[in-house]
Amino acid sequence: QKEVEQNSGPLSVPEGAIASLNCTYSDRVSQSFFWYRQYSGKSPELIMSIYSNGDKEDGRFTAQLNKASQYVSLLIRDSQPSDSATYLCAVIGGYQKVTFGTGTKLQVIP
């Protein structure tokens, strides 16, 4: 079992729809969770961080964390073609080790 798992996609959504990206993790002591966006040929860019159970909203982005079920998700409302990218989930687990998922490719269709 991978430490951080994401569906590789591609996840295709029409413009204006809600895109839902999911991530599960195996280390129960994990406390810090991050979502990054990576455009092709570019480096990852931090979108959101979340540390406690529940929802955290920032503009069109909402991160959701459920530590009991060991998953974290990212919702993108009113998806735009410019949101087309690979979204990486990162988790800080035991010993402050950072582990990234392999990413989900999102395609927003105009």
Next chain:
Amino acid sequence: KAGVTQTPRYLIKTRGQQVTLSCSPISGHRSVSWYQQTPGQGLQFLFEYFSETQRNKGNFPGRFSGRQFSNSRSEMNVSTLELGDSALYLCASSFTSGGVSSYNEQFFGPGTRLTVL
């Protein structure tokens, strides 16, 4: 505030050679982490330095090494290059790496694209 910078941006080497990559973190950031990114393996953690000390290390062979200077700038070295070392090497900095807070947020540099022939 200037972002994370990495030099060089592109590098072509041949098998058996060694290479040194450099990373300058965001001003005030004391933690620097290095990652290798390949299409097949995704983003793999190499090591993390904080205040000149290696605090974490990933599962890479000893050919991969690094160090951090007193000004928080970091270098990583790969000796005896292999074809499989061809990858994008990314450096990320954060204010710190302990506790649970936004101080752990990592910001990436543009990366160094290494090609081994």
